[in-house]
Amino acid sequence: xxxxxxxxxxxxxxxxxxxxxxxxxxxxxxxxxxxxxxxxxxxxxxxxxxxxxxxxxxxxxxxxxxxxxxxxxxxxxxxxxxxxxxxxxxxxxxxxxxxxxxxxxxxxxxxxxxxxxxxxxxxxxxxxxxxxxxxxxxxxxxxxxxxxxxxxxxxxxxxxxxxxxxxxxxxxxxxxxxxxxxxxxxxxxxxxxxxxxxxxxxxxxxxxxxxxxxxxxxxxxxxxxxxxxxxxxxxxxxxxxxxxxxxxxxxxxxxxxxxxxxxxxxxxxxxxxxxxxxxxxxxxxxxxxxxxxxxxxxxxxxxxxxxxxxxxxxxxxxxxxxxxxxxxxxxxxxxxxxxxxxxxxxxxxxxxxxxxxxxxxxxxxxxxxxxxxxxxxxxxxxxxxxxxxxxxxxxxxxxxxxxxxxxxxxxxxxxxxxxxxxxxxxxxxxxxxxxxxxxxxxxxxxxxxxxxxxxxxxxxxxxxxxxxxxx
Numbered sequence: 001x002x003x004x005x006x007x008x009x010x011x012x013x014x015x016x017x018x019x020x021x022x023x024x025x026x027x028x029x030x031x032x033x034x035x036x037x038x039x040x041x042x043x044x045x046x047x048x049x050x051x052x053x054x055x056x057x058x059x060x061x062x063x064x065x066x067x068x069x070x071x072x073x074x075x076x077x078x079x080x081x082x083x084x085x086x087x088x089x090x091x092x093x094x095x096x097x098x099x100x101x102x103x104x105x106x107x108x109x110x111x112x113x114x115x116x117x118x119x120x121x122x123x124x125x126x127x128x129x130x131x132x133x134x135x136x137x138x139x140x141x142x143x144x145x146x147x148x149x150x151x152x153x154x155x156x157x158x159x160x161x162x163x164x165x166x167x168x169x170x171x172x173x174x175x176x177x178x179x180x181x182x183x184x185x186x187x188x189x190x191x192x193x194x195x196x197x198x199x200x201x202x203x204x205x206x207x208x209x210x211x212x213x214x215x216x217x218x219x220x221x222x223x224x225x226x227x228x229x230x231x232x233x234x235x236x237x238x239x240x241x242x243x244x245x246x247x248x249x250x251x252x253x254x255x256x257x258x259x260x261x262x263x264x265x266x267x268x269x270x271x272x273x274x275x276x277x278x279x280x281x282x283x284x285x286x287x288x289x290x291x292x293x294x295x296x297x298x299x300x301x302x303x304x305x306x307x308x309x310x311x312x313x314x315x316x317x318x319x320x321x322x323x324x325x326x327x328x329x330x331x332x333x334x335x336x337x338x339x340x341x342x343x344x345x346x347x348x349x350x351x352x353x354x355x356x357x358x359x360x361x362x363x364x365x366x367x368x369x370x371x372x373x374x375x376x377x378x379x380x381x382x383x384x385x386x387x388x389x390x391x392x393x394x395x396x397x398x399x400x401x402x403x404x405x406x407x408x409x410x411x412x413x414x415x416x417x418x419x420x421x422x423x424x425x426x427x428x429x430x431x432x433x434x435x436x437x438x439x440x441x442x443x444x445x446x447x448x449x450x451x452x453x454x455x456x457x458x459x460x461x462x463x464x465x466x467x468x469x470x471x
Contacts, residue, residue: 015113016087019122023076026357027369032125033405039064047219050226052233059167060127078125085130086122092136099282100321108320111264119349120364132309134164143282145201159208167216170237178292186285249303257363263341268315271322290314305363370457376467395430402462433468440466
């Protein structure tokens with residue numbers, strides 16, 4: 001193979017492996033720490049006991065546990081899972097080569113590899129990156145099932161990927177609902193008023209997916225309420241989605257985020273109405289589906305920025321398809337557009353993922369722990385690492401309305417007490433006492449003994465943390 005043909009692949013791999021660089025630069029986010037804490041519980045009990053209040057399925061925690069078994073207990077080990085799936089997500093456009101073409105596949109792959117959202121959340125221990133990957137792969141097998149005769153490969157591809165989605169996040173039903181509506185709209189537009197009679201695909205897909213759900217949620221029968229809780233979660237999640245629960249955003253929120261960070265995705269949104277033109281039905285279905293998912297996530301009041309990944313990949317494919325389609329007529333203009341978007345994306349991705357990882361004015365940095373808090377915490381962890389006996393004897397008292405990510409960071413220390421304003425102990429005499437600055441006046445008189453006092457920014461939306469260290 002000529003070296004010039006290898007250069008794009010080399011560059012692609014370089015960007016992907018670059019995501020491992022300084023993987024611990026950003027302090028653990030609240031959700032990352034919660035996920036790590038769940039993995040600790042998984043190791044203690046031998047399986048993940050699903051709680052519908054948590055919404056998200058068990059599969060991701062088994063991925064995390066596998067990574068910790070290989071790399072040890074650390075936030076970097078947990079983030080390795082999303083780096084891995086983020087790399088796989090980058091290569092999913094090549095699955096669609098038969099419908100969008102080779103050039104468009106490369107364009108889409110590079111837009112994903114430099115996307116600020118994909119870069120940032122590939123270094124983030126949450127569910128959305130693997131969810132986006134399995135969604136893209138499932139839709140690939142869906143397109144194949146629409147036009148090919150029965151094969152076990154396609155059946156397994158549909159069933160296993162749908163099962164993975166159901167075992168990752170409850171909002172897989174949003175994608176399925178949008179896909180069903182998109183199929184109806186596309187077939188009516190094309191004057192095809194019946195679905196193809198491929199019941200073997202759809203029935204087999206459903207059986208395989210439900211088998212995965214039964215196995216994963218019940219933990220091979222060890223969690224007797226797991227399957228029931230799987231269905232109960234949809235009731236709780238629908239209430240959260242409608243109310244917002246502190247994460248309510250306006251309808252146009254996603255357009256603001258795309259305009260700031262994801263130009264290729266935004267252009268893909270603007271190009272989606274071209275599905276009304278004479279184009280392959282697969283691209284029309286992709287366009288209608290992507291618009292439907294975007295609309296669904298827009299009307300849901302509950303919006304967190306990482307949910308953008310649930311619909312981004314489709315619009316990137318649309319953007320790449322149309323770039324390739326007009327390539328011959330407007331080659332210079334398309335190359336210029338790709339260069340501008342690529343450079344801007346690389347700048348934004350580098351800034352948000354490697355430099356300003358805890359600033360207050362970024363859409364993606366959301367409820368983030370500040371780096372200021374980590375040095376004093378690291379001092380405690382280094383003491384414990386140097387003297388493992390301290391895991392049992394060191395005493396820490398925390399009085400705060402926002403304790404995370406401390407339960408994960410202090411997860412190997414047995415004598416840590418977490419208290420709220422209502423149940424704080426009368427005597428504060430631990431080796432380390434951590435108190436919200438707003439609560440400090442109420443509890444300062446209870447601190448017994450000699451301590452040094454320091455104040456640190458803790459996390460977004462929370463008051464600073466006062467750390468008392470026993471002399």
